[in-house]
Amino acid sequence: MKSVAVCYGENAIKVSDSYCSGPSSIVYSSSRVPTSVCDAVTSLYTVKLAAEDRFLVGFTWTERMKPGFSIGICDYSFPFSNFCKNYRIVGKSNGAKIFEFDRWRFEVIWDLSRAEYASGPEPVSRFHIIVLVNSEPRLILGDDENEHELKKHNRFDMGFSLISKSEHFSGNSLYSTRAKFCSIGSIHDIVIRCGDDDGGGVNRQRRPALSVFIDKKNVIQVKRLKWNFRGNQTIFIDGLVVDLMWDVHDLFFNPTGGYAMFLFRTRSGSDSRLWLEESSKNSDRPEFSLLISVSKNSN
Numbered sequence: 554m555k556s557v558a559v560c561y562g563e564n565a566i567k568v569s570d571s572y573c574s575g576p577s578s579i580v581y582s583s584s585r586v587p588t589s590v591c592d593a594v595t596s597l598y599t600v601k602l603a604a605e606d607r608f609l610v611g612f613t614w615t616e617r618m619k620p621g622f623s624i625g626i627c628d629y630s631f632p633f634s635n636f637c638k639n640y641r642i643v644g645k646s647n648g649a650k651i652f653e654f655d656r657w658r659f660e661v662i663w664d665l666s667r668a669e670y671a672s673g674p675e676p677v678s679r680f681h682i683i684v685l686v687n688s689e690p691r692l693i694l695g696d697d698e699n700e701h702e703l704k705k706h707n708r709f710d711m712g713f714s715l716i717s718k719s720e721h722f723s724g725n726s727l728y729s730t731r732a733k734f735c736s737i738g739s740i741h742d743i744v745i746r747c748g749d750d751d752g753g754g755v756n757r758q759r760r761p762a763l764s765v766f767i768d769k770k771n772v773i774q775v776k777r778l779k780w781n782f783r784g785n786q787t788i789f790i791d792g793l794v795v796d797l798m799w800d801v802h803d804l805f806f807n808p809t810g811g812y813a814m815f816l817f818r819t820r821s822g823s824d825s826r827l828w829l830e831e832s833s834k835n836s837d838r839p840e841f842s843l844l845i846s847v848s849k850n851s852n
């Protein structure tokens with residue numbers, strides 16, 4: 554097995570080798586602390602049309618809008634702030650809306666009447682959302698497509714991809730989610746624990762620590778978190794190089810309204826390859842980012 558050396562300086566946090574050379578010796582142990590509540594999810598997709606035309610389509614799910622959602626569409630080259638002008642809130646469990654952009658006509662069709670949910674506001678099964686551009690299907694979400702007879706269409710031929718996802722949590726120090734870092738990869742369980750180090754024992758002072766688990770394997774552990782409240786490290790998932798960054802400063806130094814941020818971001822181009830000898834056929838793979846934001850109290 555080949556080896557990888559990653560160095561961010563003398564104070565770098567050591568990364569588990571669980572995704573490079575076999576299972577990690579550090580395994581996930583369940584915590585007595587209940588998982589925080591996920592109260593908002595935003596997913597952003599790129600939709601490729603004819604020639605070089607691309608659009609961004611964003612969906613936001615919150616507990617307050619459940620079972621509805623909000624959707625925004627804008628040209629890929631426009632500033633991201635243009636989403637504010639083109640966002641629409643969908644309050645019904647099924648229906649359709651139309652967006653017009655120059656020569657493009659976007660029709661959004663959805664049915665959430667039988668949707669099933671896990672712990673958050675985003676449906677996980679028995680729903681569908683379809684985006685048609687000039688009457689051609691370009692994006693399909695969900696698993697309930699019978700009514701529109703879209704099973705004959707191959708999703709992978711439509712030219713859409715998820716490029717970012719953000720989730721907001723409220724509550725305590727344990728955050729749990731699932732993510733897929735590339736279209737051909739697996740869905741991974743992610744657990745972030747940001748609080749007292751359980752290894753201190755009853756006679757030792759408990760110090761804040763950060764632990765990140767992927768599929769129950771510890772990929773990063775940061776102790777003395779009040780000193781290391783910001784940082785970054787590289788991990789490897791499905792053969793991809795993923796940068797993990799954290800900022801928990803306000804959790805400790807803004808006690809009334811503190812926020813924390815955890816960002817997972819895949820690399821693109823030649824930097825995305827785990828081994829330099831690998832073929833560059835996937836070097837044009839789009840980047841994906843997962844942002845987890847945390848607040849101490851519910852909004």
